[in-house]
Amino acid sequence: MKQFSVVIAGGGSTFTPGIVMMLLDNLERFPIRTLKFYDNDGARQEVIGEACKILLRERAPQIEFCYTTDPQIAFSDVDFVMAHIRVGKYPMRELDEKIPLKYGVVGQETCGPGGIAYGMRSIGGVLELVDYMERYSPDAWMLNYSNPAAIVAEATRRLCPNARILNICDMPIGIEGRMAQILGLESRKEMEVSYYGLNHFGWWRAIRDHQGNDLMPRLRAHVAEHGYIPMTEAAHHEASWCETFGKARDIYALDPETLPNTYLKYYLFPDEVVEHSDPHYTRANEVIDGREKQVFGQCRQIIERGSAQDAELEVDEHASYIVDLARAIALNTKERMLLIVPNKGAIHNFDPDAMVEIPCLVGSGGPEPLQIGDIPNFQKGMMGQQVAVEKLVVDAWIEGSYQKLWQAVSLSKTVPSATVAKCIVDELQQVNRDYWPELN
Numbered sequence: 356m357k358q359f360s361v362v363i364a365g366g367g368s369t370f371t372p373g374i375v376m377m378l379l380d381n382l383e384r385f386p387i388r389t390l391k392f393y394d395n396d397g398a399r400q401e402v403i404g405e406a407c408k409i410l411l412r413e414r415a416p417q418i419e420f421c422y423t424t425d426p427q428i429a430f431s432d433v434d435f436v437m438a439h440i441r442v443g444k445y446p447m448r449e450l451d452e453k454i455p456l457k458y459g460v461v462g463q464e465t466c467g468p469g470g471i472a473y474g475m476r477s478i479g480g481v482l483e484l485v486d487y488m489e490r491y492s493p494d495a496w497m498l499n500y501s502n503p504a505a506i507v508a509e510a511t512r513r514l515c516p517n518a519r520i521l522n523i524c525d526m527p528i529g530i531e532g533r534m535a536q537i538l539g540l541e542s543r544k545e546m547e548v549s550y551y552g553l554n555h556f557g558w559w560r561a562i563r564d565h566q567g568n569d570l571m572p573r574l575r576a577h578v579a580e581h582g583y584i585p586m587t588e589a590a591h592h593e594a595s596w597c598e599t600f601g602k603a604r605d606i607y608a609l610d611p612e613t614l615p616n617t618y619l620k621y622y623l624f625p626d627e628v629v630e631h632s633d634p635h636y637t638r639a640n641e642v643i644d645g646r647e648k649q650v651f652g653q654c655r656q657i658i659e660r661g662s663a664q665d666a667e668l669e670v671d672e673h674a675s676y677i678v679d680l681a682r683a684i685a686l687n688t689k690e691r692m693l694l695i696v697p698n699k700g701a702i703h704n705f706d707p708d709a710m711v712e713i714p715c716l717v718g719s720g721g722p723e724p725l726q727i728g729d730i731p732n733f734q735k736g737m738m739g740q741q742v743a744v745e746k747l748v749v750d751a752w753i754e755g756s757y758q759k760l761w762q763a764v765s766l767s768k769t770v771p772s773a774t775v776a777k778c779i780v781d782e783l784q785q786v787n788r789d790y791w792p793e794l795n
């Protein structure tokens with residue numbers, strides 16, 4: 356089989372070691388000849404890069420490895436760019452979450468004003484990666500899971516419509532893993548799903564096994580009682596995520612015909628979410644004190660010991676969807692996957708120019724979206740409002756328009772009034788001046 360060359364953009368990410376472990380676990384399905392890390396923060400990436408160098412030397416010495424901040428070295432001679440950058444890193448995520456909360460509004464990485472602020476930072480960063488890829492490896496594909504994926508995807512649809520970029524999210528995959536557990540299946544791959552919506556904003560409307568048996572009735576009964584918490588859930592799962600998976604029960608109650616993405620809680624129950632938030636300690640703080648400390652701590656230990664033999668780095672098993680996607684492109688597998696793609700009539704009664712998250716068959720020519728047909732009014736109404744928000748953010752970025760950004764925040768279902776929206780935009784603009792385009 357062909358051996359592939361891969362660059363991970365955002366090499367300093369907390370997810371990088373888990374993804375490297377996952378790639379090592381999948382070498383038989385997806386052989387790698389060269390692996391490179393690219394990041395624009397050399398010091399942050401060095402810790403992860405040095406640790407992974409040791410790990411790779413011990414476990415896969417045949418793979419040529421380097422890490423760099425030089426785009427030419429990083430993006431030359433690659434088949435795939437796996438992109439997970441966070442423009443502004445955790446300190447900016449913290450502000451995205453805390454500033455809206457000051458005004459009693461949801462403070463979240465990808466939803467509401469926080470997601471909008473993050474979008475205004477991310478668009479430029481991801482477009483820069485696309486430019487590097489097109490300049491140095493024009494035949495490569497970018498598998499992008501940098502957030503906020505919905506806004507980034509709309510920006511790339513508009514500004515580089517012919518780029519070989521695939522936008523994907525792991526949230527449906529994570530929830531489907533839970534569904535499989537609830538049903539007592541070995542793997543989510545035993546289910547064939549029909550899902551539609553936007554990124555972090557969608558619904559399952561059918562779930563069958565490969566024999567065509569309807570699995571929805573059993574899932575509905577469980578979700579109505581427990582949300583997406585399987586009876587066998589390990590007790591140690593992070594509390595904030597547990598709450599989110601449990602809350603799916605209340606979202607589900609609004610439409611018993613479908614099963615919801617957990618992110619809908621921010622749009623449907625913003626008041627309760629705010630009530631349960633600590634404005635002085637948000638998810639960013641949990642991640643800084645948790646995942647970031649742990650991953651960087653382990654990497655530093657590997658470097659000190661000069662060996663990764665006893666390292667506790669875990670395989671990010673559920674990230675194997677990235678290998679599924681790379682294989683689908685490289686080997687024309689026609690695997691059915693949920694991707695964020697231009698609607699173009701797939702959802703019949705919805706804006707053809709919206710970026711929607713729907714099942715696609717993925718082959719060497721890219722994704723072929725499957726037909727969804729008509730969707731119900733409740734979902735269509737919510738999606739229409741949210742798509743307008745996402746489009747306005749991209750307008751604001753392209754035109755440098757304060758007005759459009761204020762409209763976007765005012766229109767978000769998470770924000771109660773245009774006055775509050777203005778206060779939040781003004782404060783976010785202040786702290787984002789090094790990252791956002793100038794707004795007039």
Ligand code: NAD
Nearest residue numbers: 365367368369370395396439440441442480500502524525
């Ligand atoms: P992180 O801050 O640990 O890592 C991000 C890295 O990106 C940092 O090392 C940073 O220096 C680097 N970076 C920032 N701007 C850059 C630029 N312009 N060019 C190159 N590198 C740049 O963050 P994390 O928590 O590990 O998350 C990384 C990203 O992955 C985030 O966007 C997060 O939202 C996303 N994510 C997406 C999914 C999904 O399913 N779509 C799942 C998990 C994480």
Ligand code: G6P
Nearest residue numbers: 464502524525526527529638642
């Ligand atoms: C899910 C979403 C991602 C998001 C992540 C946040 O996996 O699909 O888009 O980035 O959650 O996780 P965190 O642990 O950083 O809050």
Ligand code: MN
Nearest residue numbers: 504524525526
């Ligand atoms: Mn996601």
